[in-house]
Amino acid sequence: MAKLSKTRNTLGENARLASVNLLNAALADLIDLSNAVKMAHWNVKGPQFAALHLLFETFYDQLAEAVDDTAERVVQLGGTPEGTTQQVGAATRLAAYPADLKDGIKHVTALAERYAALATTTREAIDAADEAGDADTADLFTATSRTLDKAxxxxxxxxx
Incomplete structure (x- = not known):
């Protein structure tokens, strides 16, 4: 459970605490997914190499923005982002990414599974943040959801 720092943010402490926990859970998943996308970008092989290599780079850049927005929202609420390699490894809800993939379509399949899983938990987080009374965090999750669904x-x- 997160500990909050003092802030002038007028959102109630319970709402901030709930949102920090939701955001840190999402942060672990977003960092994990961005690492998987980078693995796919580096290792993709096959006839669709050029297109997939560029697509994965675009996805990585989109996820980097979502990671940063998520971590910064944690800080805005008085929390501490939990984004170290060890924290992410312990907290991610995504399946481990196969390190030995090379084939482009296998990478696409593996990433699609992880994007779908994260999109599901992100939609759940929208509702949970809204229920906690934090419309801004719900809005952040909504933006992330749109990015995930498009990818x-x-x-x-x-x-x-």
Whole structure:
């Protein structure tokens, strides 16, 4: 459970605490997914190499923005982002990414599974932040959800 620092943010302490916990859970998943995307970017092989290599780089950049927004929201609420490698490894809810993948379509499939899982927990976080009374955090999760859903659509388009 998170400990909050003093802040002039007028959102109630219970709402801030609930949101910090939601945000840190999402942060671990976002960092884990961004690492998986970078692995795919580095290791993709096959006839779709050029297109997938660039697509994965775009996804990585989008996730970097979501990671930063999420971590900064934690701080705004008086929390501490939990983004070290050890914290992420212990907290991620995503399945481990296969380190030996090379084939482009196998990378697409593995990423689609993880994007779908994170999109699901992100939609749940929208509702939980809203229920806690933190509309701004719910809005952040909504923006992240749109990014994840768009990337998932693009991955699924590759799968036919």
């Amino acid at each position: 998932l659509w693009m991955l699924e388009a590759h799968l036919g």
